[in-house]
Amino acid sequence: MIKRLLSIVVVTTVLTACGNSGSNQAKSSDATDSGATVRVEFASLIKTPDDFLNKEISIEGKVVHVCQHTGKKMFIVGSDPDIRLFISAGEEVPLFEQELLGSEIVVEGFLTKAEAGEMQMGMGEAKGEHEGVAEGGEMSGEACETEAAVEAQPVLADFVLQYRSHKVK
């Protein structure tokens, strides 16, 4: 019984590892072969964001904020520091690492409109989380300020990039 179970565990683990890497390779080769991912300059996205709505895009930017508690939200900027793009972690990554802060990255994902309350939920969640941290008001203010700033910016305020993958430059 034990040998049988161990065999099943080993086979499952191997299949899981192969399946995971295999599917990632297949995904990236699909993107390359079919040309489904559109390489976008940040300035072009700011100028005509609707042209890229509901498309797989690849965009380069500097990471200026990663939500410290959930790690599920990240913001990047291009040459204009006042226009941020909200990137939401999906199933591809459990959380964004804080080590990404300040890094120039090329991120791929699906550009969509943020659902009603998606950013606000993030604000409320960030506020509640950061209020609980005994590090002082400065940190909670900074986290909420980023999301409030995104809401106030003239473009991309209601856009979200559903994360697929990224490369650090």
Place this chain on the structure above:
Amino acid sequence: MKISKLNRVTHRDIGYLITGLTIIYALSGIALNHKHNWNPNYIIDHRIIKTDMRFERGAVDDDKVLEFLEEIGEGENYKTYYYPTGDRLTVFLDGGSVQVNVKSGEGYVERLTKRPLFYQINFLHYNPGKWWKYFSDIYCLSLILVTITGLFIVKGRNGITRRGAILTAVGIMLPLMFLFIY
């Protein structure tokens, strides 16, 4: 094989198999449960700073920022800076950042390090990929199996027909009470 023996063997062997994952999920569950009281993934250190340097918009560049970092003892770790509209200048370092209010000169150095053990187990708890999701579904089914088989291991007055029945009923009533109250 008799049903009782099959029950016992299943409980034992599946129980051994899921020991590691149970401890991982339980520990990270406790950590994440209290995420309003602490950061379960990172150890965050703050150091208050004060500078008399002035950061005029348009005059801030890497040299100016490096001069500032030298002043506060962080010149070795510079990555880049971020200065959007407003009074806050952010300087990104390897392993942290510096936030400074350019009007008052007050700010802080924030250092982040991954919380040993907890970062890794929380990473698993968050489902790192869809295959882990299916794997953890199998784990949860195994947990149910271990729980149910465990009900029928002990016989007699300490088994499921008497003492076990009472304790199991209490265990079910507690969450129901919470549902009722909240």
